[in-house]
Amino acid sequence: MTKGFYQEFEVFSKKNDVAPMQYQFSLLAPNHDMALIMAQxxxxxxxxxxDIWVVKREDVRKMNQDERETLKRLDNKDYRTTKGYGYLKKKWxxxxxxxxxxxxxxxxxxEVKKS
Incomplete structure (x- = not known):
C-alpha cells in the first residue's frame, strides 16, 4: 500500500482476562487512536x-524464507506428534x-480344553 492518509492496522481481541489474544480483522485508519476507536x-x-489491541501492519514482523526453513525438522520425529502413534492400536x-x-x-x- 502506498503511503497516504490511511494506514493498515491489524486488530486483536480477547473475550475475558484469561482468554488468549486472537486475531480479528484488518482496518484502515489515519492513526492508532482512530484505529482503536473503530475497532471498539x-x-x-x-x-x-x-481487551482490544490495534497494531500497524508494518510493525508486525514475520519470518523471512530463511527463517521459515529453520522450523522444518532435520530428523524424523513423528513419534512426537499424535499421528505418530496411530499405528499402535492396530499393532496392539x-x-x-x-x-x-x-x-x-x-x-x-x-481347565484346559482337550482337542
Missing part, C-alpha cells in the same frame, strides 16, 4: 471483549490376538 465500535455492536490388537488364544484363556480357569 465494531466490537461494541457485536460482542463483549475484555494384533499382539493381543496372538497371545490370547482360546487355550490360553481357558487355562486361566484351571
Amino acid at each position: 465500535e465494531n466490537f461494541m455492536r457485536r460482542e463483549l471483549v475484555a 490388537r494384533h499382539y493381543e490376538q496372538e497371545m490370547l488364544d482360546e487355550k490360553e484363556i481357558l487355562s486361566w480357569g484351571g
Whole structure:
C-alpha cells in the first residue's frame, strides 16, 4: 500500500482476562487512536471483549524464507506428534490376538480344553 492518509492496522481481541489474544480483522485508519476507536465500535455492536489491541501492519514482523526453513525438522520425529502413534492400536490388537488364544484363556480357569 502506498503511503497516504490511511494506514493498515491489524486488530486483536480477547473475550475475558484469561482468554488468549486472537486475531480479528484488518482496518484502515489515519492513526492508532482512530484505529482503536473503530475497532471498539465494531466490537461494541457485536460482542463483549475484555481487551482490544490495534497494531500497524508494518510493525508486525514475520519470518523471512530463511527463517521459515529453520522450523522444518532435520530428523524424523513423528513419534512426537499424535499421528505418530496411530499405528499402535492396530499393532496392539494384533499382539493381543496372538497371545490370547482360546487355550490360553481357558487355562486361566484351571481347565484346559482337550482337542
